[in-house]
Amino acid sequence: EAGVAQSPRYKIIEKRQSVAFWCNPISGHATLYWYQQILGQGPKLLIQFQNNGVVDDSQLPKDRFSAERLKGVDSTLKIQPAKLEDSAVYLCASSLGLAGLETQYFGPGTRLLVL
Amino acid sequence: AQSVTQLDSHVSVSEGTPVLLRCNYSSSYSPSLFWYVQHPNKGLQLLLKYTSAATLVKGINGFEAEFKKSETSFHLTKPSAHMSDAAEYFCVVSDPGYGGSQGNLIFGKGTKLSVKP
Structure with missing residues (x-):
């Protein structure tokens, strides 16, 4: 079974530029999550989708971050404009159902460095 | 609000000795x-999970954890460490159906495990 795929694996940009990350979840998984993991900390949920609808985006900085999952399968996360503090690993995860009941499977992450 | 506290940011053990990573929730x-x-440089992998069944939970690679409600703890143990166990370990809590969170995962800050030969 193929795992969660993410691209790119690494990205270096300058502050105020824009960047986009892509995630393809495990086939059949209805729920998709984006996490931000800052160095030395545990991942923090940014946004959760159930199929193509947003379940929770309470911790997404909406003035600069946006995410979509238009067809209920793959998803993109965008940052525009980027700030230095956005340097982190962005993790995508998917599960069959809701997080509390189903195991989340994580992709390898995209490591972002903002200069 | 739900939270987890991992009591040690770094644990170092010798190969073949027991591992104890502490977590309070x-x-x-x-x-x-x-x-x-x-x-x-690898993705997060689930070791084990507790969902109100048996309080002693067995996971992959010989790890297990015991849920102790009276102590609000969920410590991770392994009888004998292997070099390949060197990694970062995260304790995570989820409250299914709490408010609008729909069972979001709340991660601890992590414990880095080093294994000496």
């Missing part, structure tokens, strides 16, 4: 608890 509801492992 705070939750308003009966929680689901997890341990995830993250090897360098």
